Amino acid sequence: MNIIQKLISKHLVEGEMIPGQEIGIRIDQTLTQDATGTMAYLEFEAMNITHVKTELSVSYVDHNTIQIGFENADDHRFLKTVAAKHGIKYSRPGNGICHQVHLERFGIPGKSLLGSDSHTPTCGGLGMLAIGAGGLDIAMAMAGRPFRLAMPKVVKVQLTGELRKWVCAKDIILELLRRLSVKGGVGKAFEYSGPGVMSLTVPQRATITNMGAELGATTSVFPSDEQTRLFLKAQGREKDFYQLSADPDAKYDEVIEIDLSKLEPEIAQPHQPDRVVEVKDLKGMKIDQVFIGSCTNSSYVDMVRVAKILKGHLVHPDVSLSIAPGSRQVFEMLAAEGYLKDMIAAGARILECACGPCAGSGQAPSTGAKSLRTTNRNFLGRCGTLDSEVYLTGAETCAASAIAGFLTDAKEYADVLDIEMPRSFSVDDRMIINPPEDGSDVVVLKGPNIKSLPEFKELEDSFSAPVVIKTGDNISTDHIIPAGAKVIPLRSNVPEISKYLFSRVDTTFYERLKEAGKGIIVGGENYGQGSSREHAALAPKYMGVKAVLVLSFARIHMQNLVNFGVLPLLFDSRDDYEKLDQNDVLRFEDAREGVKNGKMTVVDETKGFSFGVHLVLSERQKATILMGGLLNSVEAKK
């Protein structure tokens, strides 16, 4: 077996490991972050379960840390109390980004982790089976229910050679994005293998598995080997080590080869993470802003390399450089070892260890600006400025360019870039609050912005509704429901957040949908890529969207639509997608029977033609749709 098969078979509770077929796996650990966590815990509360059933569940606060009103602080208080009540650890704001902290303190090779954040596969860098999903799926996992997914195909990424000093782990995943595109990983899991693996430390591996999310992959994993043992030992957790490798005769569905010694620094251009070219192709491009941080590139070694480049220089007068270390552990070590001083002296604007600018919470670029970032996503408007351009690249390239004022690689700094992963990290878990043995007396505090979950009715048999929007390919959940300092505070308030639906692409959308009272969304390929935020399904459902009709879906978003009882429909033919227009009224007859059969006929009443659509759903997913969503299921109620 390959590693993915070994990990899955160890956790398999339902189904067979045949690619494409639905399987159920046992979840050992869960993680949530505040932006998706409030909803996940409201859903968990709706299930009336006293104590989580997992081995470990952690609630992180890292997204909504800018408190421009009471909302975020109220959310933190809710998360803290709800965690104490139900046996969940609470990582306080100030402790760092969920994926970075989980990798450092909790990830265990061989275990399964489900997180309400699409970058949960970061812990695959430790040999974990780590998967991102919507909040409701995490709530179900906390309640001890299996997590269902389609068994992925397994792609072997064979690494040979070693990276040159000014080339980094980010370049490996950017290279895969260049070759495969943002939809190249849908339905697949990526397993890294070959002699090049041993040269990569766990934090470097985690950069790669983190950004595997941008391929649309179900998950990504590295073997658990000597590097893994060294990392766990340095975290004071050698006892958690478990060796994991593929069998010598393991089979794979696909093989991709990358020679690390031939890689150059790469960069993803606006507005998709797969628009990758080599840095040298754009060398000299003037830049206005640089952000170094996020769950992709904020480890200790990343930050030290940045500090070494910045030392003795000043950030270019036309550039604003912000830096956010990934965790309190990293932050504290940078301070203790003097690296923070070098960053400050160079004029860097030091931010708290949180997601911050990555999803648009602070540091929005100026009008028309070019922003260079170490983050993983550059979807239109995500940074907070609609007409700015975000480029994604490695930390070294970012630091060298911040000094130069234009895009350049860090080759000239090669001499200072030889930094080893520390033999021991500074370990201090006091910012993680352990829940009491018995939380029954804990009072869960909910501020006025925290609204209860809407209730949904079962699927109607026949209905008609207008096409409220028609989009192109690769629409991300950032397009559907933005994040950012303004909108994230509304994550626990569905009526309010709904007002921002598609606001980045069409400011009339909300009013039009409200007036129609119902609607159909029409989209192209890979609809719903990116974030796991279930609000991209929940808000449309709340506003009366009956179906999302597209050429293909991204994995997490499609499951979120199912979870909230929105029909996820696929066109039988691209021609029909071409024929449809906004405002066409579509009629659905015998929709319930159609769901059961996996196909139905839709009538375009405006243009007077009919066409076929289909659903690729398991029997369980069909039943969920029919009952109007997962919260209405017996499984959620038992």
Ligand code: MIC
């Ligand atoms: C993101 O990177 O888009 C986020 C913000 O972390 C999301 C989660 C969210 O929307 O809260 C993700 O990746 O799932």
Ligand code: SF4
């Ligand atoms: Fe946070 Fe950005 Fe990572 Fe999402 S991608 S978890 S917003 S740092």
